[in-house]
Amino acid sequence: MPTFEPKRAAAIHRDLHSHVPSDPVLRVKALESLAVERGLVTSERIDAWVEAYSEHIGPKRGAQVVARSWLDPGFRTRLLDDAASAIREFGFEGDATGDLKALENTPEDHHLVVCTLCSCYPFSILGMSPAWYRSAEYRARAVREPRKVLAEFGVTIPDDVSVQVWDSTSERRYIVIPQRPAGTEGWDEDRLAAIVTRNAMIGTDRHLEIGAP
Amino acid sequence: MDGIHDLGGMEGFGPVAATFEQNPFPGFADWEKRVVGLSYTLPLDGMTIDWFRHVVELMAPRDYLQTAYFDKWCAAYVVMFTDNGTFTLPDFGRPSALADTGAPSGEAVAAVLAQDRASAGSYERPAGSPPAFAVGQxxxxxxxxxxxxxxxxxxxxxxxxxxxxxxxxxxxxxxxxxxxxxxxxxxxxxxxxxxxxxxxxxxxxxxxxxxxxxxxxxx
Missing domain, CATH: 2.30.30.50 (SH3 type barrels.)
Structure with missing residues (x-):
């Protein structure tokens, strides 16, 4: 059982430097090998998780959810009402999406998601977060100067569009539903999903590119 | 705690290193993928998500800013599994070699996907008292x-x-x-x-x- 003693944890952090390799490659290897040696984990199980996030769990899931919301008004209503339940229709429920909220961009509103305190992210629907999302720069600035941050992603928000920043301070997680671009009339779900970017579902992309006609 | 983790609104940081990649492990090194796998595999008996977060927050501020995100996770696991008596810090100085494993079987991947789905659930709990505040307030x-x-x-x-x-x-x-x-x-x-x-x-x-x-x- 954990001691839940902050002073003890802080002391171990300080002592760690004299015992644990500082290179993350060696440090992680040491942790895995000790955990395997004590029978806590198997490398095969870790391999399986890496494979699951490489081939199955990722932003393609979120893109499919977005595409369906553009095509099926009933699904869109269910998604906006209770996203955690709606993604079960795809079997996409999993880690960090049990209290999921979908935020719909409109001509008047642009949504942007951050976690200033750690880097919370809706893993089962968007997969692993990009490095910029976890950076001190993004965590510090997204709440204070979101328009400048968006400009660094090439996104300009007009003055009459309101920027809504969502700081993920609880176990609730957020996915942004971008607007469907013009010129995609008649497209099927797969074709629509292919234009939905990871950044658009976090909020650092607004106008999706539909590619060459 | 008023710690270094509480970055929101702090000034002095430079531009965000924007990337636009769509791949499943965007910019991940192999060791970062191992930390992800460990995070789902280590037996976190009695540990809570908030104890994990607090352990990360308790890293010295100088180290916090210089340590990559998944390296912070690794450090937190080292601290938590030392705190609970599983390991001692000197153990980390003499790791044994890891065997080479091949590609995981389809069954193994299906098992972790099922584990992930089964882990889904709301954090909402029954209310013991009425809310003190109302929507719109x-x-x-x-x-x-x-x-x-x-x-x-x-x-x-x-x-x-x-x-x-x-x-x-x-x-x-x-x-x-x-x-x-x-x-x-x-x-x-x-x-x-x-x-x-x-x-x-x-x-x-x-x-x-x-x-x-x-x-x-x-x-």
Missing amino acids: TVRTRAHMHSGHHRLPRYARDAEGRIISHHGCHPLPDASARGTETPEHLYTVRFDARTLWGPDAPPNDHVALDLWESYLVPA
């Missing part, structure tokens, strides 16, 4: 917090905002970090950007935070 956040783990960032203290939704009761992070589950009403509170950042902020921009009832007082 203006509230004020507490000016001062405590030195333990909590989820009210500095930039949103002593500020007036409007409750835009109520989510029933969720475990209070402050208690979860001490190993106790204490459900408390949770609200989403929306703040005008000008309230948080001053008159130069755009008039129609907002920041929303999910805040527990004990973080709020009547306006």
Whole structure:
């Protein structure tokens, strides 16, 4: 059982430097090998998780959810009402999406998601977060100067569009539903999903590119 | 705690290193993928998400800023599994070699995908008392917090905002970090950007935070 003693944890952090390799490659290897040696984990199980996030769990899931919301008004209503339940229709429920909220961009509103305190992210629907999302720069600035941050992603928000920043301070997680671009009339779900970017579902992309006609 | 982890609104950071990649492990080194796998595989008996977060927050500030995100996770696991007596720090100086494993079997991948789906669930808990605040109400956040783990960032203290939704009761992070589950009403509170950042902020921009009832007082 954990001691839940902050002073003890802080002391171990300080002592760690004299015992644990500082290179993350060696440090992680040491942790895995000790955990395997004590029978806590198997490398095969870790391999399986890496494979699951490489081939199955990722932003393609979120893109499919977005595409369906553009095509099926009933699904869109269910998604906006209770996203955690709606993604079960795809079997996409999993880690960090049990209290999921979908935020719909409109001509008047642009949504942007951050976690200033750690880097919370809706893993089962968007997969692993990009490095910029976890950076001190993004965590510090997204709440204070979101328009400048968006400009660094090439996104300009007009003055009459309101920027809504969502700081993920609880176990609730957020996915942004971008607007469907013009010129995609008649497209099927797969074709629509292919234009939905990871950044658009976090909020650092607004106008999706539909590619060459 | 008023720690280095509480980065929201801090100034002096440079541009965000924007990337646009679509691949499943965007920019991940192999060791970072191993940490992800470990995070789902290590037996976290009795450990809570908030104890994990607090352990990360307790890293020395100088180290916190210089340590990559998944290296912080690794350090937190080293600390947590040393704290609970599984390992001693000197153990990390003599790791044994890891055997080469081939590609995982389809069954193994199916098993972890099933584990992931089965882990899904809301943090909402039965309410023991009626909510103190209502949707639409203006509230004020507490000016001062405590030195333990909590989820009210500095930039949103002593500020007036409007409750835009109520989510029933969720475990209070402050208690979860001490190993106790204490459900408390949770609200989403929306703040005008000008309230948080001053008159130069755009008039129609907002920041929303999910805040527990004990973080709020009547306006």
